[in-house]
Amino acid sequence: MLKVIHSIHPGDFKSYQTQKIRENFLMDELAQQGQINFAYTHYDRMMVGVAIPTGEKLSLENYPNLRAEYFLERREMGIINVAGAGEVIADGQVYSLNKLDCLYLGKGVKEVSFAAKGGDSPVFYILSAPAHHTYPTTLMTNEEAVKVNLGDVATANQRTINKYIHLEGIQSCQLVMGLTILHNGSVWNTMPSHVHDRRMEAYFYFDVPEGQRIFHFMGEGNETRHILMKNYDAVVSPPWSIHSGVGTSSYSFIWGMAGENLDYTDMDPVTLTDIR
Ligand SMILES: O=C[C@H](O)[C@@H](O)CC(=O)C(=O)O
Numbered sequence: 309m310l311k312v313i314h315s316i317h318p319g320d321f322k323s324y325q326t327q328k329i330r331e332n333f334l335m336d337e338l339a340q341q342g343q344i345n346f347a348y349t350h351y352d353r354m355m356v357g358v359a360i361p362t363g364e365k366l367s368l369e370n371y372p373n374l375r376a377e378y379f380l381e382r383r384e385m386g387i388i389n390v391a392g393a394g395e396v397i398a399d400g401q402v403y404s405l406n407k408l409d410c411l412y413l414g415k416g417v418k419e420v421s422f423a424a425k426g427g428d429s430p431v432f433y434i435l436s437a438p439a440h441h442t443y444p445t446t447l448m449t450n451e452e453a454v455k456v457n458l459g460d461v462a463t464a465n466q467r468t469i470n471k472y473i474h475l476e477g478i479q480s481c482q483l484v485m486g487l488t489i490l491h492n493g494s495v496w497n498t499m500p501s502h503v504h505d506r507r508m509e510a511y512f513y514f515d516v517p518e519g520q521r522i523f524h525f526m527g528e529g530n531e532t533r534h535i536l537m538k539n540y541d542a543v544v545s546p547p548w549s550i551h552s553g554v555g556t557s558s559y560s561f562i563w564g565m566a567g568e569n570l571d572y573t574d575m576d577p578v579t580l581t582d583i584r
């Protein structure tokens with residue numbers, strides 16, 4: 309499956325109601341047992357996918373939309389595993405990814421497949437952006453990721469940011485990628501919130517307990533809307549939109565961006581008291 313997501317003007321967005329917001333921003337059908345599914349967004353041409361190999365190894369197909377000889381002919385890819393141990397095979401080289409490990413695949417890798425190792429199935433979250441230079445394929449374990457602690461218990465936003473693909477981490481053309489773990493009892497992510505006109509962003513929520521939900525906020529700071537999200541749902545954030553959420557329990561999420569620069573700290577804060 310390949311869902312196409314077009315870009316939306318913030319002026320138009322003001323008139324959107326629940327169903328239209330969900331159709332245009334939410335990716336809630338990517339995670340399917342035994343399948344690889346992608347959404348092709350027109351936000352910096354970022355592709356968002358999930359691969360869940362169960363028995364059979366899953367091969368990355370070359371979507372006709374790319375008009376390429378193979379998927380990564382002019383693209384790069386970031387992959388983070390959020391479940392059981394698994395493998396990514398890239399041009400014959402086998403990379404083992406435990407939960408929260410990240411693999412970067414550089415432009416030019418021809419054959420990619422995803423495999424389970426027995427035990428719980430892995431769940432690979434995948435981002436791919438256009439690339440014009442080949443950076444080396446690199447595996448980074450969760451232990452090796454740069455960690456930043458943010459927030460407080462009193463404001464229910466105590467969390468640890470884990471950075472993998474960024475200016476001082478794994479080198480890439482466009483991709484910036486990492487994940488944030490909310491500490492037990494904390495529920496607010498990306499609060500205080502921000503926008504970054506120079507980069508789009510996508511969030512993928514995981515470790516959301518059964519029956520719990522995330523209220524994900526988007527829109528310009530003075531005109532916000534929300535989307536209800538469950539475990540393994542992804543959502544795209546246009547460059548004009550805040551991207552922040554509150555859960556009915558603690559949870560984790562992968563964030564990823566593409567666009568003008570690779571500087572994680574390039575954010576324009578939106579003051580809480582100005583949010584409408
Ligand atoms: O541009 C950066 C992204 O929005 C996230 O990294 C923010 C985040 O994970 C958090 O504050 O919890």
Ligand SMILES: [Zn+2]
Binds near residue numbers: 502504509551575
């Ligand atoms: Zn952001």
